[in-house]
Amino acid sequence: MTSTADYQTTVRVKASPDVLFEALTTITGLAAWWNPATGSGATGGELQFLMNAPEPLVIRVEEATRPTSVRWTVIDCPFLPDWVGTRPTFTITPVDGDTSELVFRHRGLSEDLECFGMCSRSWQHYMTSLRDYLEVGGGSPFGSPADDARxxxxxxxxxxH
Known part of the structure; x- marks a missing residue:
């Protein structure tokens, strides 16, 4: 029997929806919590992430609707081919004036994929990194001491520990 459940997690962040949206759609924001990037995080844009590989992870931005949602499609990932065609999505809901809830779902990243354990642990780390970036001013993006330790x-x- 196989599982078709996508990886999903929910994070509460002490940041307005606009600030959270910026962290998900700007080169500066993405580099602060996930990985240095080039390209555009706007709807129709393309983002490239060099993750210790000669060829980048390439993501097409399907939707970036301020301040509620960001949808990506992975169009190339030479170092993790299972990701091609998967769709990371970020749904932002205001909780109150200075708190937002982020539902992150990586559509297509399921237990059926060999990388599921490693990828789900990594996403959990990066969702904490995103929260830390927004709440304390510093995340643990790819290549940071905390990420290297993980x-x-x-x-x-x-x-x-």
């Missing part, structure tokens, strides 16, 4: 722990099976 990757080392995953490689050796050592728990992170």
């Amino acid at each position: 990757r080392q722990a995953q490689a050796t099976g050592t728990p992170i």
Whole structure:
């Protein structure tokens, strides 16, 4: 029996929907919590992320509707081919004046894919990184000391404290 449930998580962030939207759609915002990027985070744009690979992860921005939703489609991922065709989506809901709820769903990233365990742990790390970036001014993006420690722990099976 196979599973078709997509990876999904919900995060509450002490930031307005507009500020959260900026973190998901600007080159500066994306680099602060996930990974340095080039390109455009606007609807119809394309983002490229070099994640320690010679060829970039390429994402098409299907929708970037301020301040409620961002939808991407992975169009190329040479180092993780399972991601091609998957669709990360971010849905932002205001909770009150300075708090938002983010529902992140990576459509197509399911237990059927070999990378599911590694990818779901990574997304959990990056969702915490996003919250830290917005709430305390510093995230743990790809290549940061905290991200490197997480990757080392995953490689050796050592728990992170």
